[in-house]
Amino acid sequence: KKDFSKLTTTKDGQLLLEKAAHDQVETVWERFEAQQPHCGFCEMGLSCRICAMGPCRIDPFGEGPSRGACGADADIIVARNLGRMVAAGAAAHSDHGRDLVEVLAKVAQGKAPGYKIGSPEKLRTLAGVYGLEIEGKSDTELAADLAHAMEEEYGTRQERLTMVNRAPDPRLELWEKLGVMPRGVDRETSEMMHRTHMGVDNDWVRLCLHGVRNALSDGWGGSLIATEVSDILFGVPKPTKSQVNLGVLKEDQVNIIVHGHNPVVSETITLAASDPDLLALAEQKGAKGINLVGLCCTGNELLMRHGIPMAGNHLMSELTLVTGAVEMMIVDYQCIMPSLGSVATCYHTKMISTSDKAGFPQMEHREFHPEIALDLARELVKEAVENYELRNPDKVYLPVEPVEMYGGFSVEAILEALGGTPTPLIEAIKAGKIRGAVGVVGCNNPKIKHDLGHVELTKRLIENDILVLDTGCAAVANAKAGLKLPEAAELAGPGLKEICQALGIPPVLHVGSCVDNSRILVLAGALADALGVDISALPLAGAAPEWYSEKAVSIGVYFVASGVYTVLGVMPPITGSMNVVGLLTKGLDDVIGATFDVEPDPDKAALLIRAHIEKKRKELGLDA
Ligand code: SF4
Numbered sequence: 001k002k003d004f005s006k007l008t009t010t011k012d013g014q015l016l017l018e019k020a021a022h023d024q025v026e027t028v029w030e031r032f033e034a035q036q037p038h039c040g041f042c043e044m045g046l047s048c049r050i051c052a053m054g055p056c057r058i059d060p061f062g063e064g065p066s067r068g069a070c071g072a073d074a075d076i077i078v079a080r081n082l083g084r085m086v087a088a089g090a091a092a093h094s095d096h097g098r099d100l101v102e103v104l105a106k107v108a109q110g111k112a113p114g115y116k117i118g119s120p121e122k123l124r125t126l127a128g129v130y131g132l133e134i135e136g137k138s139d140t141e142l143a144a145d146l147a148h149a150m151e152e153e154y155g156t157r158q159e160r161l162t163m164v165n166r167a168p169d170p171r172l173e174l175w176e177k178l179g180v181m182p183r184g185v186d187r188e189t190s191e192m193m194h195r196t197h198m199g200v201d202n203d204w205v206r207l208c209l210h211g212v213r214n215a216l217s218d219g220w221g222g223s224l225i226a227t228e229v230s231d232i233l234f235g236v237p238k239p240t241k242s243q244v245n246l247g248v249l250k251e252d253q254v255n256i257i258v259h260g261h262n263p264v265v266s267e268t269i270t271l272a273a274s275d276p277d278l279l280a281l282a283e284q285k286g287a288k289g290i291n292l293v294g295l296c297c298t299g300n301e302l303l304m305r306h307g308i309p310m311a312g313n314h315l316m317s318e319l320t321l322v323t324g325a326v327e328m329m330i331v332d333y334q335c336i337m338p339s340l341g342s343v344a345t346c347y348h349t350k351m352i353s354t355s356d357k358a359g360f361p362q363m364e365h366r367e368f369h370p371e372i373a374l375d376l377a378r379e380l381v382k383e384a385v386e387n388y389e390l391r392n393p394d395k396v397y398l399p400v401e402p403v404e405m406y407g408g409f410s411v412e413a414i415l416e417a418l419g420g421t422p423t424p425l426i427e428a429i430k431a432g433k434i435r436g437a438v439g440v441v442g443c444n445n446p447k448i449k450h451d452l453g454h455v456e457l458t459k460r461l462i463e464n465d466i467l468v469l470d471t472g473c474a475a476v477a478n479a480k481a482g483l484k485l486p487e488a489a490e491l492a493g494p495g496l497k498e499i500c501q502a503l504g505i506p507p508v509l510h511v512g513s514c515v516d517n518s519r520i521l522v523l524a525g526a527l528a529d530a531l532g533v534d535i536s537a538l539p540l541a542g543a544a545p546e547w548y549s550e551k552a553v554s555i556g557v558y559f560v561a562s563g564v565y566t567v568l569g570v571m572p573p574i575t576g577s578m579n580v581v582g583l584l585t586k587g588l589d590d591v592i593g594a595t596f597d598v599e600p601d602p603d604k605a606a607l608l609i610r611a612h613i614e615k616k617r618k619e620l621g622l623d624a
């Protein structure tokens with residue numbers, strides 16, 4: 001019998017892996033195992049298939065070829081491959097942002113029933129950021145103007161993004177000086193694809209610097225637009241209670257899971273799931289209600305704004321279906337394993353894809369557009385309710401109780417908890433009660449025992465009076481471990497515990513989805529402005545203990561480019577070039593005031609982060 005506790009730290013994960021084995025469902029862990037050993041060239045970033053003279057590979061031991069057919073050496077190949085990872089990640093976040101801007105524009109035109117301006121205040125704040133004429137304008141007029149201004153951010157009409165002006169002045173001056181100021185959201189990604197074409201940019205340093213610019217077009221561009229427009233349409237998150245793990249699925253209710261990233265689809269499903277007619281239909285079918293739950297980041301979006309419960313993170317997505325209790329899973333895009341459709345065939349679960357740009361095997365495609373979204377959402381919820389009758393009770397397995405948690409800590413909510421200004425937080429940092437703050441972010445990856453990296457690192461940090469802000473799959477992992485309850489303050493060091501208890505907040509604050517890492521940037525910028533320093537001077541750090549996706553590469557690069565030291569738990573494919581490794585882990589410090597480190601052991605990663613925070617405190621003269 002297999003020991004599943006080697007694969008995941010979570011009880012629900014272990015028990016459902018056992019059931020998956022029993023039901024003969026193949027999971028990501030088995031497919032991952034079947035890929036071993038990984039190709040050493042690819043692991044080091046030394047294989048290239050950019051053109052048809054290749055594929056080529058460089059021998060890291062110097063016995064075989066040291067150049068590809070075109071003449072590219074290890075540095076060029078590694079830098080090009082890394083650059084394309086950043087481009088793909090930035091494209092994903094930014095295209096998600098664009099979809100929201102499109103909905104905002106349609107709301108302004110009255111062509112998006114089912115959507116509205118959820119936060120007129122935020123609409124006005126953003127209109128201010130863009131310098132729009134606000135006086136005497138209605139919400140819809142302003143929404144039209146703002147959508148138009150944001151559409152321009154994507155193109156080539158300007159020399160720099162307007163949204164980046166929210167970064168502290170010293171950062172802006174530095175980016176300008178280095179020539180990495182992002183000009184257009186799409187432009188930087190497109191230019192990265194151009195530069196990495198055979199025979200264009202063969203200067204690995206410049207390629208890496210363009211990677212910085214490309215990632216900044218995501219963090220302070222596309223992702224920030226995604227976050228802000230989501231707030232405008234669906235409301236600014238406030239602290240809210242919820243529940244997490246597979247126990248949120250209900251044996252006696254119609255269970256619907258939304259999975260993916262963009263709240264555009266999941267918000268309308270939320271509306272439809274509380275439709276009285278559909279609830280009545282559910283009762284007719286013998287169910288006690290309609291239970292909507294989230295997975296991954298679209299789940300984080302709903303949790304942040306409405307307290308909708310969260311079934312799990314990335315590595316739990318197949319296992320949610322293995323419960324046999326899911327009537328329908330509705331997906332949009334990003335991080336949706338193409339295996340899910342085939343897992344669902346073992347149960348009664350209906351699988352629905354909704355985005356014109358995301359297709360999946362063995363799913364039914366029902367395309368969402370703002371004009372028809374609410375009607376389609378109702379149709380789908382109705383079909384899910386009808387599917388309840390087909391559930392086989394013998395196959396249902398829900399062996400755990402959900403864990404309570406709090407989410408919803410937008411920057412606005414954090415400031416409100418502090419009484420309206422960052423001053424109390426700054427005072428607590430100055431007094432050393434809080435040593436610093438760390439963003440623990442990113443995905444799951446079967447290379448790291450599921451959730452171990454996130455939870456152990458977070459525990460070590462809070463024990464040492466470091467406040468943790470988390471997003472994405474990291475946030476779900478920490479919530480499952482019970483760290484998002486005010487009582488978790490007991491696990492914190494004495495200073496952080498005192499502050500959390502005084503404010504009634506957990507020591508680990510759920511800041512949102514992966515695009516909401518932009519909230520961490522905005523908060524870091526506000527702290528830097530309040531202290532009159534650059535972000536790189538602050539006792540802050542980032543960590544992506546279990547990252548897997550290209551989006552996470554872009555996030556890591558924009559954190560570092562914003563002046564935040566960042567520790568990765570999984571090595572990116574760059575070790576084939578010690579020049580690139582040296583630049584990212586050391587050289588960037590002189591240029592941008594922050595670097596990367598790589599440390600899979602969460603205890604050791606915590607030591608690296610603590611040393612960095614103490615160094616920054618000393619430099620700021622905080623403990624003199
Ligand atoms: Fe080979 Fe150069 Fe073509 Fe890459 S770009 S596949 S290294 S010839």
Ligand code: FE2
Pocket residue numbers: 261296297335472473513514515
């Ligand atoms: Fe995500």
